[in-house]
Amino acid sequence: MFRKVKIEDAVGLKLAHDITEVNLDKNFKGVAYKRGYKIKNEDIEHFKSLGKYFVYVMDEETLESVVHEDDAAKMLAPLIAGENIDYDKPSEGKVNFYAKINGLLKVDKEKIIAINRLQIPSLPTKHSNIPVKEGEVVAAFRIIPLYCDNSIIEKVKEILVIPSLDVIPFKFKKAGVIVTGNEVYYGKITDKFLPKISSKLKKFDVEVIKSDILPDEKDVIVNKIKEYIKDVDILFITGGTSVDPDDNTKLAIREAGIDIIQEGNPIQPGNNFTIGYYNDIPVCAVPAAALFYKATALDIFLPRLIAGDKISVDEIAEYSIGGLCHFCKVCVFPVCPFGKA
Template identity: 30%
Template structure:
């Protein structure tokens, strides 16, 4: 491909290198220039322009991106339609993302014009989640470059795939010593059950015995007779050596120790073994807590039928420091989502209910009947059911009527006298009112009655600033919706907004810390701007 400045008389059927403003419109970069485009450029005063001229064997950016994406996409991966030289891959189902790094690196080494980027491997992904993007850097790629990449992908199929979690039965052994409270064992069981529920699995039988190798050996043999898929053992004291109580019991039953210890913190003292073709997991002490740790990393792989070797564990050191901690936190009991919100963070919600609904004519759509009650009550009720610390409703147009329709809800009202100046004024009014100790704020639109409390709780549950999940955006089938949960650190930037705009531009500015949360229903995409839309939906 040749990249140069040429006169307009030579530009037909070349590719425009940079977007140009015309008298009546705009030509976007990457446009294959037609005769009509040349005329518009001339009329707009251009004489020379920068263009890209493909060679005879060059492949256009979209075709090249789609071909490579299709070649590296493996099981349970969807290939999206390419645009501007970019082709995205999304998870077709929930599961564990598995990436064969060696051929992927080989593809990226071929030439700078073709690139493949992915999220971290071996993480849980959700249906519709973006997992990879293939980007062609110039406007076309040499056919030889593309063919080299395709040959690598053909030799190593399934480079990027999603391994679905398989439902498995678990035998669970807990040991006890004198002075260990039964409540600690009960809590450990509760935490493990919650982990297994996420993996669509359950505990078939639990055995509690003394912390003695003979007793543990007996428990292992009993559970093997129950034909469980995986054995998990939680020792009353941490495993300190391969000859300690739990590993000794595994070998006594004819099993083997695959690996003891892992370069992941928390989770260093994990034990992985195998007994009669079944994996045995020795839980590190940190796994008594629901906080993510090394135990979860191994558990996810095993339940997705992804084999784990000693070498796999030893390679986990880079990125294995899951938290930068100066002291060990006390293990948290598995709390309800309500308790998690109340004890671990403070979350506020702002409902924007000040607009005039101009497309509705002289009717305030938030006061229109939707499923037998005013529309504004639906999102308010959803938020109150979501156990938030505070709900703020920003009013403006017909403020008293909005307040009267919500008079039985314990919410905070703030009036925006400047609502006619645009959405930003209502957002700012709400943000200026929230609790100063709030950790995160959910920005809600009043005309989205189908948002559920389960969806709100899911946003809160997945909010984790330490894991670069500071902006949580709900999605349905790959499409982003509302409401969005924001870390409080973005409040100052939002307070600088002007006019009829929200904070959408911040999603692009801080793309690296935006976390998409896949929802089970389309409520996060549904708002209602016309009477007909409301009528059609209720029919």
């Protein structure tokens, strides 16, 4: 694609890449000769002083048929970046992509994989469906060689008819928490669910505007659910989610008119975390596992729920891969493989 020649034989030819100069006497470090510069006879000694006795050059015909790494990044970055994604100028052929807001990262896996299968482009990303903060790097792009054929760029453009990266804003702000259980209602034990869930929601700027502690009475729970869904964006109901005879939470959720998409999920811990919807309002049954573990199914699904990202039965099944916690002695969630479907 380009050829190596002695600097004396390069006069009249164009450089295939930038030449960097470091001059401590002049306190200078930068580009001495830019890519495409036509080498002159009087440049030979300067090139040698930079240690360049050989350079890489290209003829005009070759230059027209290939794309430099910086140009590739400039052309493709706008096609990669979607909603609420920003990117910087190429540096040594690489461009970084940033979240413009706090939100949920969405990655089109099929597009990303298709681009990387071309072997010449490199487009690594962070996992889809994870929360990201404003200014956080979420992906990077470059072509691996210094140059690539124009045909590679055209193939990437065909894949990127729709951008492959987006950040969805967290849309829900008002939450309700209904704590159920005779042992809590009658004061036998102190409720720990409300502070736990409130703390998790606070990280997403979601406020618990309504909360109640109820006995294990199905009709009472049903009526309270119907009351809450008039005022909140998202509702959490704790306790009574397993298979004991007096566990009425999921029964009450159904009788309140909530469409449960699936009872439970394959993630451990938190198998009994159950998601339902009343129109677009998520209604979730939270099991006791959320009290005992730092990260459970609740934490895996929570960013998506708060972003209003509807979750399907098929997606729940996909969480089985990576859905088993490593139960590390020191938990570093969310910077770990747990829940990265």
